[in-house]
Amino acid sequence: MRILMFGRGVIATIYGRAFAAAGHDIEFYVRPGRAAEYGDEVRLDWIDGRRKPFGRRVRESFRTTLRESLEPSDGFDLVVLSVGHHSLAEAAAFLAPRIGSATVLVLGNVWQEPLAAVAPLTADRVVFGFPQAGGGFGSDGVLSAALLPSVVVGASGPEPTRREQQVRSVFRQAGLAVRLQNDMRGWLWLHFVADAGMFSQALRSGSLANMAGDRRAFRGAFRTTRELLPLLEARGVDMSRHRGALLPFRMPSVIATASAWITALVPMARVSLEAHTDPHAEEALAVLADTAREARRLDIPIPLLEP
Structure with missing residues (x-):
């Protein structure tokens, strides 16, 4: 599956790493000029909670594909949008005309009515979830992080929509349990x-x-x-x-x-x-x-x- 991570922040990087390891084609959208600043590699020092019983510490480098432009013809299947709640409206307005028929997974805090927070993205293409991971980039550029073994995903009804099933499948392929939330x-x-x-x-x-x-x-x-x-x-x-x-x-x-x-x-x-x-x-x-x-x-x- 072609997956676009919006930005190359902490959550996008952690889950992008997990999705890439599961065999998905991962790219990161970054603002113009940021690709040269970030480079094509991230160094991680992280605890992988999928490794039982209490997680395993992993030090590694993760090669990233960065892009500074986005068009509907790029053909992404899934876009992962994880930004601060105060930036959701701007990010959603930017993405809506540029991502074709891709599913959008909103992964993070929301304080408005959820669909109002991501307008003009429409209800039929958006899935809401919440990461169970966190971390921070140090002054040396190393991302110190932890990934818990599950993630929260909203459920719109007893039977998942095609897009909800798509999102759940991506997480499960990455070895993460999906905790469904009926009142997201x-x-x-x-x-x-x-x-x-x-x-x-x-x-x-x-x-x-x-x-x-x-x-x-x-x-x-x-x-x-x-x-x-x-x-x-x-x-x-x-x-x-x-x-x-x-x-x-x-x-x-x-x-x-x-x-x-x-x-x-x-x-x-x-x-x-x-x-x-x-x-x-x-x-x-x-x-x-x-x-x-x-x-x-x-x-x-x-x-x-x-x-």
Whole structure:
């Protein structure tokens, strides 16, 4: 299958590497002028969670094919769009007239109504998912990352559409389990406010990396997210459909202790936390600002997010 990864960021690179190893033809779209800057090789130092029982550390180089132009005749079957939620509209508008009949997998945070967030891409060609991976490029250009053994993919009904089946197949061919989510809209928004809780605490702790092993920091993050749950209810999310995902925020003290131990002792968990170590990064600040803006609009008090 011909797959285009939009950009050569962390998520695009990690999953592009996994898809390429499964035999797919992978290219990366980058802004004009970036191909020379990036070069045709990425060095990775990553933990591959598909290797049981706790993942295996791999140091390798991954050769990438970069392109700076895109036309409908290029013939891609699948486009993976993983950008910050605040950049989705611009990216979708760019892609819509340039990718022919390709399926578009939106892989990341969404805070608007999902289809509105990616207009003019239409519902019949878009699949929403969420990565279970993370990392960061160091000053030496090496990507330090972790890939968990599963990925979340939205399901529109009891039987998958052709495009949903296509996306699931690509992940499974890459050795990844697919966790289906029937209420992807609610799940994405719950993850968004969970990120807001973590980023808010990271600002207090200095970074997400500093939270590793810190029970109080995790408790603060979970309590902040719990404060934001009424915001989701006000937006129409059926919370009863997400009972398992709500557990950390319903029992912040208990789950915070477990999270602290896990991040202290399990290398994959620690790398995942360190992936977004800068709480002042553009996406982190945008998550906090957009969450607070929506809470004010709906008159939801958020004293922990905005002390």
